[in-house]
Amino acid sequence: MRYFISAALRNLWESKVTTIFTAVTLSVGLGFLGTYLAVFINMKAALGAVSERFPLSAYVADGANKAQRDAIEKRLKEDASVAGYDFTSKEKALAEFKGTLKNESALIDSLGRNPLPASFDVRLKSEASPESVSKLVRDLRDLSGVDEVQYMQDEAGKLQSMLKSFRLAGLALGLGVLLGVVFISYSTLRLAVLRHSDEIDVLKLMGATRLFIMGPFLLEGMIQGVAAAGISLGILYGILRAISGAQPVMLIAPGGLAFLPVPACAAMLLAGGILGLTGSFFAFSRTLRM
DSSP: OHHHHHHHHHHHHHTHHHHHHHHHHHHHHHHHHHHHHHHHHHHHHHHHHHHHHOSEEEEEOTTOOHHHHHHHHHHHHTOTTEEEEEEEOHHHHHHHHHHHSGGGHHHHHTTSSOOOOEEEEEEEOTTOOHHHHHHHHHHHHHSTTEEEEEEHHHHHHHHHHHHHHHHHHHHHHHHHHHHHHHHHHHHHHHHHHHHTHHHHHHHHHTTOOHHHHHHHHHHHHHHHHHHHHHHHHHHHHHHHHHHTTSHHHHHHOTTOOOOOOHHHHHHHHHHHHHHHHHHHHHHHHHHHHO
């Protein structure tokens, strides 16, 4: 194993330009896969947070009086599918919005009026049936003083369909990336095998086993794959941290964008190593048959 490590590191150092080019190319390919995972995780988290916290919101018309607001509240109290609700006044909604966009509070003040509506944010019981919730939505929309009712399950259904399509696209992307990484690793390591063909012939004449000969090349491919995965994860982390403070992002994810969980990062590193190992194995096997 000590010989494998020293030989692999020597090969990488002797071909520094090729090693750097391969690492950058592999990191770009794996970066696409990591970006897809990050986008999917954040989209799913944002959808779940909104639909679970406030799956139903009834927006009160600006001209609604107290009697109309009381009627809305009464309808919510008497419905068995409602676990609870919170009333957000226009002033509170504006204050929360300003807190989200601190740097643009002056621009909001320049409007001269509060454009945000008051709302009843409803929490539904987990055992509530879709039929009872749909009836509640219809009744709320028929009440005077209600400007609009937003039922997140309607939007959630559309977003779930979009996420399903996004997942299928990700599978195709992942397959393409995996094949690309194997091909790049194969091409690079094949050149390395050809460059050391004389050394390999000497080892064969000395009776070295196939595993002993190919060990450094397999380890070389694995090191390149792991390094590329680490580079792609580092770049992805920096990009997510850089754009987390952007205002459009804060509207979708007030807490900032989440990085890949530890198991996903470990899987990326493991996948990079396995793909590099696979590419080098095919490169060694095919080259020695020539």
